[in-house]
Structure formats: C-alpha cells, structure tokens
Amino acid sequence: MKRTHLPLNGLRVLDAAARHLSFTRAADELAVTPAAVGQQVRALEDTLGVVLFRRTARGLELTAEGEAGLAALRGGFLQFEEAVRAMQAGQSSKALTIAAPRDLTAKWLLPRLAQIAAADGEMRFAVMASDEAVDFTEANLDLALRWGEGPGNLEGEALESDGFVTVGRPSGGAALRIGWPGCPGDDAATPIAVADAGLAIDAAAAGLGRAEVPELLARGDIAAGHVEVIGEPTASRLGYWIVAPLPQWRQRKVQALVDALTA
Known part of the structure; x- marks a missing residue:
C-alpha cells in the first residue's frame, strides 16, 4: 500500500504551537523564527484544507x-521516538564484529583487544x-x-607503521x-616459503633465516x-x-574502537 506523504515538519510545528498556544514560544522551542512557524502552519493548513488556529482577543486558539x-499526532511522535531509540539501541551495545588477516589478528589485533577488554569488562568481540x-x-x-594502499571505497584510518623491517x-x-605471499623482493630468491608474514616472523624467531615483514606485525616480537x-x-x-x-564508521562504538586501536 502506498503511504500518504506526511508533512512532518508542519506537523511538528503544529504540535509545538498547540502546546504553547503561541507562535513565539513554539519558535523558541524549535529554534526558528515566529515567522517561520507561521509559514509552516499556513502551509500545513493549505495541505490539509483546514484552519488549525484562530487569533482571538484572548490570543491564539486551536x-x-x-x-x-x-x-x-502526539501518539505518533512518541512512536517515532520509540522507533529511533530501537534503532539506536545497538549503539549502547559494546559488542563488535571485526574481520582481519590471520597474521595481523594473531600478532597485533588480539593483544590490543585484550587490553581494551581488560579496561572495559563490557566489551565483546x-x-x-x-x-x-x-x-x-x-x-x-x-x-x-586490511592490507593495501588505502581504504578504497570505504571510510578508513591507517595504522601507523615504519614500513618493512628485516628480522x-x-x-x-x-x-x-624467508618468503611469504606479498613479501618484497624476488620470490625466486626465497629458499624458505611460509603462508603469511606472521609465520615468516615465527620462522625467523626459530632461526630458519631472515624475513622482511611489516614493522607493525613484528613490533610485539621485537619488543619481546x-x-x-x-x-x-x-x-x-x-x-x-x-x-x-560510512554507516558503520559513524557508529559511536566503532569510532571508540578505532580510537583505541590507533591510540
């Protein structure tokens, strides 16, 4: 069923003006001018084909x-408010779902999520x-x-790093x-090959050779x-x-996690 177009701005003005019985006080509530309130009321009256207010000796009268x-109308506005609260309920949640490469997850992400969760026991990942x-x-x-040159067609923020290091x-x-898919240099010159940069760091730590890897991934192993x-x-x-x-990026819980991960 096709829904009737609702003049929501005019109805909102009608509600305020009816409560105050004053265009001036309604304008103060809505942060507009009294003239704008009057224009909205007249436009609503034209749309509905009825007179909504009369000016009398005692003042404005509905x-x-x-x-x-x-x-x-007021019941409808209450339902709108409930709908908005329902849609925003997820913002109060501290549960987030994250996708990341396996090596970045193991070497960098999980330790930081552990720190964040330790500081806030309500966090869930x-x-x-x-x-x-x-x-x-x-x-x-x-x-x-993600690993790449930028965020592509998404919103994004870079994780600071010193590029590549040999460890x-x-x-x-x-x-x-020690080579891994995507490693710098000539793959043919890598007598030892592993599945990702995280395993390359582990192989270097085991004494199998030297690996050129993202500094961000190796940071924890270097410090340890x-x-x-x-x-x-x-x-x-x-x-x-x-x-x-963009819709996910604007979420407060997502921005809070981005801030924590990039701090």
Whole structure:
C-alpha cells in the first residue's frame, strides 16, 4: 500500500504551537523564527484544507479541526521516538564484529583487544579471519582491517607503521631469506616459503633465516626479544588500514574502537 506523504515538519510545528498556544514560544522551542512557524502552519493548513488556529482577543486558539488530530499526532511522535531509540539501541551495545588477516589478528589485533577488554569488562568481540575483501552486509561486520594502499571505497584510518623491517633470530640463526605471499623482493630468491608474514616472523624467531615483514606485525616480537631488526626499516606505500562503510564508521562504538586501536 502506498503511504500518504506526511508533512512532518508542519506537523511538528503544529504540535509545538498547540502546546504553547503561541507562535513565539513554539519558535523558541524549535529554534526558528515566529515567522517561520507561521509559514509552516499556513502551509500545513493549505495541505490539509483546514484552519488549525484562530487569533482571538484572548490570543491564539486551536480550532476544533486542529484539536481533533492532536492526540493521534502526539501518539505518533512518541512512536517515532520509540522507533529511533530501537534503532539506536545497538549503539549502547559494546559488542563488535571485526574481520582481519590471520597474521595481523594473531600478532597485533588480539593483544590490543585484550587490553581494551581488560579496561572495559563490557566489551565483546567476534573476530573473523579474512585476507580478502569482505561483504560487510553478509558478514554483519562492524569494521575490518586490511592490507593495501588505502581504504578504497570505504571510510578508513591507517595504522601507523615504519614500513618493512628485516628480522632475524637475536642469536644469529641462518641467513637464508624467508618468503611469504606479498613479501618484497624476488620470490625466486626465497629458499624458505611460509603462508603469511606472521609465520615468516615465527620462522625467523626459530632461526630458519631472515624475513622482511611489516614493522607493525613484528613490533610485539621485537619488543619481546623473539627477533631483532637487521638494518634499517624500509618505507612502503602499503600498510594496514581500519575500514568500514560510512554507516558503520559513524557508529559511536566503532569510532571508540578505532580510537583505541590507533591510540
């Protein structure tokens, strides 16, 4: 069934003017001018084909036609408010669903989520592994972490990093090059190959060789002494990004998590 177009602005003005029986006080409530209130009322009267107010010696007076619709109108506004509260209820929730590459999840994301959850016991996280672009609607995601040159067609914020670093076992270990899909350099020159950069860090920590990996991923292992940096970091146009479509990005709970992850 096709719904009748509702002049919501005019109805809102009618409600305020009927409560105050004053265009001036209604204008103060609505943060507009009395003239704007008068224009809205006249436009509503033209649309409905009825007179809603009369000016008398005692002041502004609501007509019988105006009075007839007020109870239903105010009930409708209350239902609007309830609908808005229902739609916003998820904002008070502290449960978030996040997609991220497996190595980033293990090496960087989970430790930070643990810190966030320790600071706020109401936080709840569902983390799914994803090395490719994901459908936010189908996966019911709040945000995702991705490797790339930017956020693409999504909203996003970069995770700060020093680019790539070469890491190896602190005690020395082999000098062989450890490769992983997407690693810099010539794949043919990697006698040791692993599935991702996180495993490359683990392989370097085990003494199998040296791995050139994103500094962000290796940061925890470097700080813990599992590996050491060999040489200087190398800048890269690629990096990790926190991304989400605009509706998710605007959510307070998502922005709070983005702030916490990028702090």
